[in-house]
Amino acid sequence: MKVTFPHLGNLYIVLAAFFENLGIDVVIPPPVTKKTIELGSMYSPEFACFPLKINVGNFIEALEKGADTIVMAGGVGPCRFGYYSQVQKEILEDLGYKFDMIIFEPPRGNMKTIIYEINKLFKGKNIKKIVKSAKIAWLKACAIEKIESQALYYRAREKNKGTTTRIYKSALNLISESSNEETINANVEKINKYFKSIELDMNYSPLKIGLVGEIYTLLEPSSNMNIENILGDLGVEVIKSIKLTEWANTNIILDMLRIRRPDNCTFAAKPYLNYFVGGHGVESVGETVIYAQKGLDGVIHLAPFTCMPEIIAQSILYKVSKDKQIPVMTVMLDEHSAETGFRTRVEAFVDLLNQKKEAIS
Numbered sequence: 001m002k003v004t005f006p007h008l009g010n011l012y013i014v015l016a017a018f019f020e021n022l023g024i025d026v027v028i029p030p031p032v033t034k035k036t037i038e039l040g041s042m043y044s045p046e047f048a049c050f051p052l053k054i055n056v057g058n059f060i061e062a063l064e065k066g067a068d069t070i071v072m073a074g075g076v077g078p079c080r081f082g083y084y085s086q087v088q089k090e091i092l093e094d095l096g097y098k099f100d101m102i103i104f105e106p107p108r109g110n111m112k113t114i115i116y117e118i119n120k121l122f123k124g125k126n127i128k129k130i131v132k133s134a135k136i137a138w139l140k141a142c143a144i145e146k147i148e149s150q151a152l153y154y155r156a157r158e159k160n161k162g163t164t165t166r167i168y169k170s171a172l173n174l175i176s177e178s179s180n181e182e183t184i185n186a187n188v189e190k191i192n193k194y195f196k197s198i199e200l201d202m203n204y205s206p207l208k209i210g211l212v213g214e215i216y217t218l219l220e221p222s223s224n225m226n227i228e229n230i231l232g233d234l235g236v237e238v239i240k241s242i243k244l245t246e247w248a249n250t251n252i253i254l255d256m257l258r259i260r261r262p263d264n265c266t267f268a269a270k271p272y273l274n275y276f277v278g279g280h281g282v283e284s285v286g287e288t289v290i291y292a293q294k295g296l297d298g299v300i301h302l303a304p305f306t307c308m309p310e311i312i313a314q315s316i317l318y319k320v321s322k323d324k325q326i327p328v329m330t331v332m333l334d335e336h337s338a339e340t341g342f343r344t345r346v347e348a349f350v351d352l353l354n355q356k357k358e359a360i361s
């Protein structure tokens with residue numbers, strides 16, 4: 001078995017560690033490039049969600065590199081994510097690829113299907129080894145999230161542009177190469193020192209912008225033109241609404257244990273959106289309310305073109321923006337988005353926020 005999975009930000013480091021520690025061969029999906037997006041768009045229905053197209057392109061590249069098993073998340077609920085993996089499977093089979101697809105759906109009380117899929121993947125594996133591999137993967141996920149947050153803080157304040165990005169890349173390599181708990185912990189210490197060595201402009205008070213939106217568009221830089229770097233280089237501190245470990249904790253662990261409860265974000269969204277609309281529509285609204293309460297300067301809402309939950313959120317965010325006095329800009333992204341136009345819109349939004357900040361102070 002040679003396993004591959006969707007390329008979603010730095011998740012590949014976590015999943016590769018998990019499978020490799022279990023002795024399962026992994027074909028790491030290649031980084032998403034223009035070619036990946038072209039391939040996916042060529043073979044996917046035109047109206048399909050942008051993340052689906054990127055995944056199709058990425059799976060083609062991984063299958064060409066020898067993968068024979070695709071591990072994919074499934075979904076339930078009102079948006080298209082419910083049949084997303086099935087559509088991908090049929091597209092790839094029509095193209096002549098031979099592979100198995102293992103789909104992990106949220107259990108919602110029915111554990112039978114998920115146990116069947118887990119069995120396919122881990123058949124014959126020692127349970128202790130599975131737990132140990134999961135622990136290493138989880139530690140790596142936590143370390144990576146810390147690195148990502150540090151990069152967002154330091155990039156906005158660094159004196160020498162580019163230093164944070166260089167340290168960020170080396171830090172990810174260090175975590176990727178760490179083979180056990182001790183090395184991960186030692187490397188986290190080392191990485192903290194690297195970040196602390198960055199020369200900062202301590203008199204500078206950066207704009208703070210929250211990023212909300214659909215999970216894939218938020219976490220995969222190739223789908224959002226690397227907006228974190230664009231904003232950081234403009235001296236803006238970015239606060240991201242979705243973190244993978246929190247998401248996995250709520251949507252997988254608490255859901256499986258059936259002890260999931262409404263969180264702060266759901267409560268914050270309630271006066272505007274009081275029911276689940278699929279994807280991250282509720283989170284986009286709730287987090288914008290929370291960001292306004294925390295005094296952030298603005299919010300950028302990222303959404304794949306035609307994404308139903310985010311279109312609902314967009315229509316509500318106008319009112320949230322007015323009520324809570326927080327500027328919000330929605331950007332729809334797909335394979336036709338051009339980097340220059342995107343960058344110009346982001347820069348113009350930042351200029352407006354800077355003018356507003358100056359007028360107030």
Ligand code: SF4
Binds near residue numbers: 049051214278306308
């Ligand atoms: S959340 Fe949006 S992009 Fe994701 S599957 Fe649903 S409709 Fe598509």
